[in-house]
Amino acid sequence: RLGPRDLLQELAPDVRVIEVGKTPGHHPVPQLEINRILVEEALAGHCVVRLKGGDPYVLGRGGEEAEFCRQNGVEVEVVPGVTSAISVPAAAGIPVTHRGLAKGFSVVTGHEELSEVPARPDHTVILLMGVAKLRESAAALADSGMPLDTPVGIVENGYMPEQRVTIGTLATIADQAEAAGVANPAVIVIGDVVRVSPFAPEHFKTADYSTLTPNKPRVVTP
Template identity: 45%
Template sequence: MTKKPIPFPKNPVYLVGAGPGDPKLLTLKGRECLAKADVVIFDRLVNHSLLSHVRKDAELIYAGKCPDNHVLEQDQINAVLAEHAKQGKIVVRLKGGDPFLFGRGGEEAEYLREQGIPYEVVPGVTSAIAVPAYAGIPVTHRDITSALSIITGNEKPNQKKSKINWHCLVDNNKTLVFLMGRRNLPFIVAKLLSLGMPKESPVAIISWGTTPEQKTVVGNLQNIVDKADQEKITHPAIIVVGQVVKLREKLQWFEQKPLFGKRIVVTRPREQAEELADLIADLGGEPVMVPTIAIAPPEDYSLFDEALSKINSYDWIVFTSVNGVKAFFQRLGVKGYDIRMLFGVKIAAIGPVTKQELEKYRLLVDYVPAEYRAEAMIEDWKNRELSGQRFLLPRSDIGRSILPDFLRSKGALVHDVAAYRTVKAKTDYSFLYELLRRGKVHLATFTSSSTVKHFLDAFSHPSER
């Protein structure tokens, strides 16, 4: 009896390099692969924020490689890749750095080829170059060295003979970069010294490069082991040997940024968090995207639609947020109206960002308070004559009552309608729990009372506090 042939998978397995740690160093193609993946198998050193690019219905499998402790052994990882690929799924193998530089991506590609499974390699920014760069160390320099060797600091266990030609490495005009070498630092140093490399040769060891935990220790072959121990340098770490290390003193830049070393939680809705996250990253911090709220349409549009049908009867429309502006104009279009309906209506915006959103629709804003909150508008308008004036407030279903209450107390006619709902986001908090447990979160940002409420709700169980 002949075996039934295994169907040839229609989708390739993507071997994707995640980069060295900074999530912004993921390539555009890597991001595209994550966005379309059905299954993502990822390693321990992959920045978990990259998983935000993955669809919510995709399966995430943790391979968890760290020294002497693998959640999945390499043979198991290979089998998982093949199993899901043969089911016709789009599979991404997400690996730290570059998959073909000491990442065992070559072994995975060989296995897939043997199984008749197509694959594509998506190169990643390698830590061998990026981490020294973030420490202010160029691995080559025209006036110093034009040669670079990248060496594993952790060869295959139990092999009888080293595949490293150590004699070729002993060259004071060359830069040596050792990856995964923290545990073997004493051996590496002793080997280089024994072959005649000068003990004054500059050395840097950089742990957790390109992340808020980046730590750099500089010394020479004679003292770097003691210095690394004294400074409690841990893996993952990269060792750089060569004269280019001296350039760090004047070229270091990453550690000079004002938010360097800070990991900051952003709780805004995902589609609105990018601007704040970019600002944090530009200042040297690492944003952790943990959306606690989401924006949803109102359960009932009847009151909103009624207000829109007589929009030109209002004296004022007060927008309290960007979400209110977007919801207003989205519904205006659905109902077949346009901005000509707003002729003669005055516009107020609470805050410059809300004002900027309105200006996208070519609307001039008549009033913006100096402080970006309802209380400032109340203070400005406390002596205004508002009796009989008609106000429309298109805003969240859970908006505070302070502004409509004030307007009504002044005799205004107020229509406070739900243009959108603020709901609890479907967020996996496990990554945040782990960061908090390890003391790796430095700040959390909140832009509304609802972001605070749902953040605290996520820690309502005693075991999660």
């Protein structure tokens, strides 16, 4: 569903396309069935390509599928992708790390894991598949000590013609997303790196991120 579907138009007429895409809460082809199809088609002598978007080894099922194939006598070649956790923020001008702003980042899929990540604006938190639980996730980070004025950016449909960027703070982003009708696929970025985005409001900007003054503490003037 989220793969580069335009490539399908370049396939030869005799290539069969088997749709197994998933949407939130709707998996018409269960994972075990996907595994079975991969092995069955390969053992029938066909060249099988499992086309996915991003990096299926980052919070995806690529590892499971490859393991299942190998366990059933099917050799696998992996062509790595670029995870949406990094590439989609970049589409909105948001680096997940930035000299003087953030030295590390965490990628999670829901608010349950947020109690285990650093709750600081200088440690970027990236939420995948997090739109439905955004309000709970924001509350969990606030409860862990992250300041309510921490910038938050949401990038919907990254790199697509309908890409949309919504930027707010930990205190406001849930209401903003609800009012705007934010929907999956979307990547949510929480932390001071959002200030770098050209989509960020002017008052979010800070002069303290620079390669000329690395590691200088950020100072925000009210």
